[in-house]
Amino acid sequence: MKVEIFKDKETLYRSVSDFYVKAINEKPNMTLGLATGTTPIPLYKNLIESYKNKQVSFKDITTFNLDEYIGLDKTHKASYAYFMKNQLFDHIDIKLENTFIPSGILEPQVAISEFQKALDAHQVDIQLLGLGSNGHIGFNEPGTPFNSTTHQTDLALSTIEDNSRMFESIKDVPTQSITMGIQDIMRASKIILIATGKQKAEAVYGMIHGPVDENLPASILQKHNDVVIYLDEAAASKLK
Ligand code: GLP
Secondary structure, eight states: OEEEEESSHHHHHHHHHHHHHHHHHHSTTOEEEEOOSSTTHHHHHHHHHHHHTTSOOOTTOEEEESEEETTOOTTSTTSHHHHHHHHTGGGSOOOGGGEEOOOSSSOHHHHHHHHHHHHHTSOOSEEEEOOOTTSOBTTBOTTOOTTOOSEEEEOOHHHHHHHGGGSSSGGGSOSEEEEOOHHHHHTSSEEEEEEOSGGGHHHHHHHHHSOOOTTSGGGGGGGOSSEEEEEETTTTTTOO
């Protein structure tokens, strides 16, 4: 695990986006695993800017998103499909047919098998991850088996609370999701995890120094041979 700590978020996100621009230029048809949440937004902003400045093109890129809420369709503003269009896809030259996100409205077993089939036909070159304050990755909540593939999950109460800021009221937050499994995430050639803010410090500590334990899903990343963790000082504040 390589851990990089940045004094300010701007430098952090600049470093991550420079890495992506270089990697995509080296392999313009790569497969990217993407994430949602607040964490990747500045990265997506930088990538849009690089696209507009003609420093990078996404026309041959394929993407797989980690997860989606069950019950939200792509027109719902809190759905991850809406988020991806709004925060990234609508502003770059990616072909939407090459972007895969689990469906929140199909019958879950159908959505899961469709997504898994597409994912299994690709090798993800770089998987981007955020980190839940309880150590989740994607929507793989504490207790999820490390050998899980794409599956339906019940969201932890802490996740519902954390994510309620995206909804009008906490009652509107879906209680279930479909997520790429931990085994799927670990299959990526390279993994980049970004965590910022002191509310992530405890999970960051466990991910890096703690035992590899299903109760802290991100701790499995200790077993991957190419992981880079990007942290700001607040998220890194509990590290040894
Ligand atoms: C969400 C998403 C994760 C995300 C995490 C952190 O629930 N399912 O993929 O990484 O929680 O979110 P944020 O970046 O908003 O802190």
